[in-house]
Structures are given as structure tokens and as C-alpha cells.
Amino acid sequence: MSRYELLLFLHIGCVILWLGSGTCLILLGMRADRSRDASRIKNIVEDAEWVANRLIIPSSLAVLVLGIALVVDGPWSFDTLWVDLGLVGFASTFVTGFFFITPQTKRIGATMERDGGMSAAAVEQVRRLFLISRIDLVVLFTVVADMALKPTGDDAGTLVLMLVTIAVGAAYSTWRFRSASPAAGIPAREPA
Secondary structure: OOHHHHHHHHHHHHHHHHHHHHHHHHHHHHHHHHHOOHHHHHHHHHHHHHHHHHHHHHHHHHHHHHHHHHHHHOOOOOOOHHHHHHHHHHHHHHHHHHHHHHHHHHHHHHHHHHHOOOOHHHHHHHHHHHHHHHHHHHHHHHHHHHHHHOOOOOOHHHHHHHHHHHHHHHHHHHHHHHHOOOOOOOOOOOOO
């Protein structure tokens, strides 16, 4: 086994961990949201934070480091379109996580503290978190397609399909978010 093959195996393994855990959390979040059970929603938010800190963040950082090592060690360069698209995709998920998901998780905790538990306001914040997380996952799967297909500037159809996938995924997720009745069955609590 060459060093490149080892790096590639580790890179792919970390992508599987990252996407698998993210996909699982999204599915569990959708199921909890549909249940309208406040305790179930609260549990999935707590579990998501636990999994993010122990699996998603470490594996995503390993994907970045290993990907850079693959470019350096392999026949690729940083001015290759598919490499640049992969880095842009990673950057977008990093920005989403750092500037939205992490602060939104803290706001949810503060709302629950203020309201004495999972209130209708906290559920609405969780639903927004689920929405952004679903869109982020679509971006991540598109990055995997980019890595597998390695499009060049001549692959206009592939590039357009990747953009359309992100746009349709975002539109569908937003439509599902808006069409679901907000916090149905969750009693609104007045602050003490």
C-alpha cells in the first residue's frame, strides 16, 4: 500500500463518518420534529451536540487535512477545478457550522433555560437548526459528487447538475420547513 492509498482510505473513511453521522442526525431530527414530542426534540438536540463534538467536527477536520495531503502527495494541484470546488464546499459547511449551527445551538439552550424547558419558541429554533442542517447536508453530498466525478471546466452539464441539486435541496427543505405547522402540540410557556 502506498502512502497515497493510505491517505485516500483514511480520507474516504472520515467522509463516511462525517456524512453518515450527519445523515443519521438529520433523519432522527425529522422524525422528532414530526412527532411534536418536546422531550424527543430536546433529546435529539442534545444527542446532536454530543455527536457533533465527538464525531462530526473531528472527522470533518480530518477530511480537510487528509484532502490537502492527497493533493500534495498525488497528481493533483490546487488550481484544479474539482479540488477548488471541494475546498469551497468545505468552507461553506465550516462557515455554516461556525456562524449558524453553533450559535443557534447556544440560543436554543438559552431559550430552554429562560422558558424552563422545551417551549414553542425553543422548538421553532430547533426547526430552523434542522432546516439549515439539511441544506448543509445537501452541500456535503454535492461535494462528494464533485470528488468522485472530478469535473473540469468542460463538464458544464455536471457542474450545472451540482448547482441544481443544491438549489432544489435548499428549496425543498425550505418548503417542508414552511409547510409544517410550527410547534404543534408544544405548549407556549410564558417567561417567569
